[in-house]
Amino acid sequence: MNKKSATIYDISHKLNVSVATVSRALNDHPRISEATKELVRKTAKEMNYKQNNLAKALKSGETKNVGIIVPYINTNFFSSVIRGIEEELSLLGYHVIICQSHEDVNIEKRHLNTLLNAQVDGIFMSVSKTTIDTEHIENILETTNTPIIFFDRKKDIAGISTVTIDDYRGGYMATEHLIKEGYKNICHFAGDLNLEIYQNRLNGYKQALLDNNFQIKEDNIIFTGSSIDTGIDAIKKLWDRKSIPDAIFSSSDFAALGACQELKKRKIKIPEEVAVIGFSNEPFTQFMELPMSSVDQTPVTMGKMAGRVFIESVKENGSGVSTEKKVVLAPQLYIRKSSKRK
Amino acid sequence: MNKKSATIYDISHKLNVSVATVSRALNDHPRISEATKELVRKTAKEMNYKQNNLAKALKSGETKNVGIIVPYINTNFFSSVIRGIEEELSLLGYHVIICQSHEDVNIEKRHLNTLLNAQVDGIFMSVSKTTIDTEHIENILETTNTPIIFFDRKKDIAGISTVTIDDYRGGYMATEHLIKEGYKNICHFAGDLNLEIYQNRLNGYKQALLDNNFQIKEDNIIFTGSSIDTGIDAIKKLWDRKSIPDAIFSSSDFAALGACQELKKRKIKIPEEVAVIGFSNEPFTQFMELPMSSVDQTPVTMGKMAGRVFIESVKENGSGVSTEKKVVLAPQLYIRKSSKRK
DNA sequence: TTGTAGGCGTTATCAA
DNA sequence: TTGATAACGCCTACAA
Numbered sequence: 001m002n003k004k005s006a007t008i009y010d011i012s013h014k015l016n017v018s019v020a021t022v023s024r025a026l027n028d029h030p031r032i033s034e035a036t037k038e039l040v041r042k043t044a045k046e047m048n049y050k051q052n053n054l055a056k057a058l059k060s061g062e063t064k065n066v067g068i069i070v071p072y073i074n075t076n077f078f079s080s081v082i083r084g085i086e087e088e089l090s091l092l093g094y095h096v097i098i099c100q101s102h103e104d105v106n107i108e109k110r111h112l113n114t115l116l117n118a119q120v121d122g123i124f125m126s127v128s129k130t131t132i133d134t135e136h137i138e139n140i141l142e143t144t145n146t147p148i149i150f151f152d153r154k155k156d157i158a159g160i161s162t163v164t165i166d167d168y169r170g171g172y173m174a175t176e177h178l179i180k181e182g183y184k185n186i187c188h189f190a191g192d193l194n195l196e197i198y199q200n201r202l203n204g205y206k207q208a209l210l211d212n213n214f215q216i217k218e219d220n221i222i223f224t225g226s227s228i229d230t231g232i233d234a235i236k237k238l239w240d241r242k243s244i245p246d247a248i249f250s251s252s253d254f255a256a257l258g259a260c261q262e263l264k265k266r267k268i269k270i271p272e273e274v275a276v277i278g279f280s281n282e283p284f285t286q287f288m289e290l291p292m293s294s295v296d297q298t299p300v301t302m303g304k305m306a307g308r309v310f311i312e313s314v315k316e317n318g319s320g321v322s323t324e325k326k327v328v329l330a331p332q333l334y335i336r337k338s339s340k341r342k
Numbered sequence: 343m344n345k346k347s348a349t350i351y352d353i354s355h356k357l358n359v360s361v362a363t364v365s366r367a368l369n370d371h372p373r374i375s376e377a378t379k380e381l382v383r384k385t386a387k388e389m390n391y392k393q394n395n396l397a398k399a400l401k402s403g404e405t406k407n408v409g410i411i412v413p414y415i416n417t418n419f420f421s422s423v424i425r426g427i428e429e430e431l432s433l434l435g436y437h438v439i440i441c442q443s444h445e446d447v448n449i450e451k452r453h454l455n456t457l458l459n460a461q462v463d464g465i466f467m468s469v470s471k472t473t474i475d476t477e478h479i480e481n482i483l484e485t486t487n488t489p490i491i492f493f494d495r496k497k498d499i500a501g502i503s504t505v506t507i508d509d510y511r512g513g514y515m516a517t518e519h520l521i522k523e524g525y526k527n528i529c530h531f532a533g534d535l536n537l538e539i540y541q542n543r544l545n546g547y548k549q550a551l552l553d554n555n556f557q558i559k560e561d562n563i564i565f566t567g568s569s570i571d572t573g574i575d576a577i578k579k580l581w582d583r584k585s586i587p588d589a590i591f592s593s594s595d596f597a598a599l600g601a602c603q604e605l606k607k608r609k610i611k612i613p614e615e616v617a618v619i620g621f622s623n624e625p626f627t628q629f630m631e632l633p634m635s636s637v638d639q640t641p642v643t644m645g646k647m648a649g650r651v652f653i654e655s656v657k658e659n660g661s662g663v664s665t666e667k668k669v670v671l672a673p674q675l676y677i678r679k680s681s682k683r684k
Numbered sequence: 685t686t687g688t689a690g691g692c693g694t695t696a697t698c699a700a
Numbered sequence: 701t702t703g704a705t706a707a708c709g710c711c712t713a714c715a716a
Contacts, residue, residue, distance in 0.1 A: 003487050007709055018687045023711060048485045053459045054405065055709035058396045058692045065439070065460070072425065074642075079421040083414065086442055090453075095460060097407070097437045099426055111432075117395045118407070118437060123692060143390045145345050257629060286628035287599060300416075349693055360703045365695060373701060397693035634716045 006047040014043060026051070057119065066310065067097045067115035069108060069125040076282050077299050078126070081151060084303020085124060087303065092311065094121070105130040112136060122146060122310045126153040129192050147313040147322075151306045152297070153195050161308040161313060161325040167197045170295040170331035171204025174249045174277050177293075177333060179212045181341050183247035183275050187220035189234055189259070191251040201251045220245060224255040231258020239266065246274055247339070253278035253285055253294055260292065260338070275339040281332075291336035299328055305329065348389040354654040356385060368393070399461065408652065409439045409457035411450060411467040418624050419641050420468070423493060426645020427466060434653065436463070447472040454478060462614035464488060464652045468495040471534050488662075489655040493648045494639070495537050503655060503667040505648040509539045512637040512673035513546025516591045516619050519635075519675060521554045523683050525589035526618050529562035531576055531601070543593045543621065562587060566597040574601020581608065588616055589681070595627055595636055602634065602680070617681040623674075633678035640671055647671065 008022040015022070017036065017062060024032045025040035057063040068085060070078040072233045097120065099111035108128050115123055123146060127134075134155045140146060141159050154162040171188075178186050188205045191198030203248065206216050222237060224230035238245060250256035256278030263270055270276055270290055281296035308327045316322045350364040357364070359378065366374045367382035399405040412420040428438045439462065441453035450470050457465055465488060469476075476497045482488060483501050496676055497503040514528075520528050529546045533540030549557050564579060566572035576597065576623060580587060592598035598620030612618055612632055620627060623638035651667045658664045 003485060005486060008711095009709080019689075019710080020712080021686055024686085025711095027711085033685060036685085047496075049457075050486075051459050052400075052461060052709050054396055054400045054461050055692085056711075058394075058400055058694095058709085059711050061692080063396065073415075073428065074418065074421040074425040076416065076418075079416040082440065082443065083416045086415065086440060090441065093456070095409075095456065097439050097443070098424065098428060099432065099437070100425065113392075114437065116434070117393050119394060119396050143345060144347060247650075284629045287626045287631075288629050289631040338495045351693075362695085362704075363702055365693095366702085369695085375701060378701085394693050397708085398695075400692090400710095401694050401696085403708080538696090 004223045005052075006044075006049040007052070008049070010047060011040060011043055011049060013114045014047070015039065043237035046311040057209065062121055063119045064093050065095045065097055065118065065208045066122045066124065067099060067111070067118070067120040069099045069101055069123065071101050071126065071128055073098055073100055075173040077152075077280055077297060080299035081126075081303040081306070084300040084305075085307045086303075087300075088304045088307030089310070101128040103128045103130060105132070109136045112140065116140065116144060116146060121314065122149065124149045124151060124306055124310070126151055127155055127195075129194060131155070132194060145317060147310060147317065149306050149310055149313075150309075151302055153197055153298075155196075157322055159322075161309045161327075163302055163309060163327040163329070164197070165297050165302065165329045167200035167331070168207075170279065170297075170333075171201035171249070171251075172208045173331065173333045174279070174293075174295055175205045175208035176212070177335065178247045178275055178277065178339060179208065179214070181271075181275065181339060183335045183341070185220070185243065186214070186247040186249060187222060187238065187245035187251035189224040189231065189248060189252065189255045190221050191224070196334075198251050205249055217243075219243065224250070224252065226252040226254050226328050228254050228258035228261065232262045233258075234326060235259050235262040235266075248274065248276045250276070250278050253280045253292070256292060257284070257288070258291065260288065264289075270338050271341050275341065277339045281334055285334075286336065288338075290338050293336045293339040294334050296312065296332040296334055298332065302329060347394075348386075348391040349394070350391070352389060353385055353391060355424070356389070357381060359651045396507045403461075404463055405461045406435050407437045407439055407460065407462045407487040408466065409441060409460070409462040411441045411443055411453050411457075411465065413443050413445045413468065413470055415440055415442055419494075419622055419639060422576075422641035423468075423645040423648070426642040426647075427649045428645075430649030431652070437553045445472060447474070451478045452503045454482065458482065458484045458486065458488060462488065463656065464491065466492055466493060466648055466652070469497055469537070471536060473497070474536060487659060489652060489659065491642055491652055491655075495539055497538075501664075501666055503651045503669075505644055505651060505669040505671070506539070507639050507671045507673045508675070509542035509645065510546040510549075512621065512639075512675075513543035513591070513593075515546075515673065515675045516635075516637055517547045517550035517619070518679060519557070519677065520591060520617055520619065521550065521642075522591045523613075523617065523681060525683070526556075527562070527585065527587045528556070528589040528591060529564060529571065529580065529587035531566040531590060531592035531594065531597045532563050533566070533568065540593050547591055552587060559585075561585065566592070566594065568594040568596050570596050570603070571599035573597035574604045575600075577601050577604035577608075587600050590616065590618045592618070592620050595622045595624040595634070597632070597682070598634060598636075599626070602630070602632065606631075612680050613683050617683065619681045623676055627676075628678065632680050635678045635681040636676050638674040638676055640674060644671060
């Protein structure tokens with residue numbers, strides 16, 4: 001009952017030629033007569049022959065598979081990056097293997113290991129929030145030839161190429177925009193500073209303030225997560241004290257959304273009394289009651305770039321040298337009603 | 343400069359034992375002394391040995407990889423289903439390979455083939471809109487043992503398990519809800535009827551009308567796509583003629599969104615003058631200016647169920663018998679402001 | 685132009 | 701308890 005697919009042996013038997021001939025014919029080897037090629041191809045089709053990439057990979061050392069590790073796949077940002085990578089690489093015959101770390105460094109480690117065991121040709125990853133130590137990653141670099149490419153959430157490790165957006169500039173642009181709109185007391189919802197992206201957004205915010213002769217008030221920096229609830233809590237916290245901000249630059253769209261909800265509840269008008277601007281340009285931002293300004297991360301482009309960086313590193317690996325690439329994409333500010341007072 | 347990872351041969355050399363012993367020790371074979379096991383494991387770690395799953399797969403015939411083909415990965419629905427599948431299967435040591443068909447049956451075919459070449463243990467798929475003929479799929483069934491599982495967008499093919507939601511019931515529920523709210527002239531935005539899901543949603547809509555003594559007016563069935571623009575166009579078309587509906591049940595959230603936008607533009611009040619209800623419960627629906635009612639498809643659950651169906655079929659395949667499963671999940675109606683008149 | 689044979693890294697069978 | 705060896709399916713020197 002088991003249908004085993006035909007191998008080149010089966011074909012060679014049927015045709016009374018050697019396996020080598022079959023293999024070469026199937027691979028369009030120049031020194032095989034057109035007649036045999038034709039014959040082999042025809043019978044291969046008849047016998048429903050399918051090449052076993054496993055065997056080929058075992059021989060060649062190339063699986064034509066790459067792994068991707070992200071915290072969760074079902075967010076607009078990560079699924080869009082994956083889309084970009086897949087579109088860039090599937091044309092070149094690569095398959096894309098997806099793993100979710102659930103923001104847990106131990107799961108991340110496990111996936112890294114199983115991907116390596118699966119002999120992937122490369123690994124794309126955005127580190128989890130709990131990835132503080134990076135020994136497990138550096139270790140791979142030292143002991144294997146498998147290229148690793150960080151996208152978005154990177155760590156500074158020599159020899160690893162990265163594709164990111166300029167989060168600093170994103171933070172700067174958002175803050176500067178608020179200043180130009182006349183807001184005076186701008187607060188920032190900062191994310192987990194263990195991740196560079198949030199560190200950079202915060203720094204951009206700070207520098208924009210300084211460059212415009214504003215003071216940086218530590219009280220105006222609230223740490224939130226990337227959920228609606230943390231945004232709600234942040235508003236509660238802010239309004240419980242004296243100095244109330246007139247603008248919020250949030251490092252997360254979801255926290256910004258929570259802020260909008262809580263502000264509405266308190267009958268505080270956006271953007272008249274308080275401006276709100278988020279980060280990521282999640283699809284929902286443009287459909288909100290009050291369309292929300294946000295910083296776009298061009299995720300599909302990021303994925304495509306990451307794919308290209310990988311391809312280059314594969315080529316280089318063949319030639320011996322290997323230099324890391326650091327691609328930095330420009331963020332794009334989408335200004336909508338939530339931050340336009342003028 | 344090339345770092346080649348250690349094999350069991352390297353270990354066997356170093357320890358002066360046979361490869362067989364090493365292999366058995368690593369696999370915790372009962373008839374190997376604890377001492378050698380310990381020694382082997384220790385040196386394996388020292389030499390940074392990593393099992394080559396390729397070789398193992400070649401031998402065993404199991405790659406522990408499954409393929410998933412979806413139109414696009416970066417939509418909430420598909421990425422959530424994938425999340426479910428990944429979470430269910432990664433625990434069992436499987437990896438998940440993602441392919442996008444871009445709604446093109448030819449790309450779908452190509453992916454199907456390369457996945458088969460990659461020796462995946464199973465294939466999950468949601469067919470593309472251009473998949474009319476299913477010969478290429480039936481062919482796989484006949485010539486391989488690779489189980490195929492359809493989720494959401496299925497085709498009726500004997501021997502293929504499916505996991506779907508009850509779209510008929512979803513359509514019925516949505517329409518009935520509108521009727522109970524007192525709407526009298528309910529129109530339907532139908533999707534591509536080549537896909538069963540849209541056929542079923544339409545049928546549910548019709549039956550709900552009939553069961554409540556409403557007439558089915560063919561004019562009230564507008565064919566839209568799954569984009570905002572098609573929803574806008576639909577409203578234009580409807581309002582250009584005499585009998586204007588007082589409720590819209592859209593088979594797509596995006597078309598429903600387009601409708602809301604166009605209605606607002608025309609100063610037509612939702613839900614007082616016209617009710618709107620969508621399908622898919624996309625994240626943006628709850629954050630809209632006027633939160634929109636929608637039918638939830640429980641995508642993560644769908645993915646998990648699909649994973650389980652696959653596992654069962656793997657077990658069965660070992661035992662010889664193989665019966666197809668048809669899992670139908672219950673849709674969930676989320677009633678929000680856009681359809682509550684009372 | 686075609687054939688022979690070895691090897692990729694494992695596991696499993698048969699001996700010892 | 702361990703060892704030798706064949707086999708998984710393919711590719712590729714080397715030979716013919």
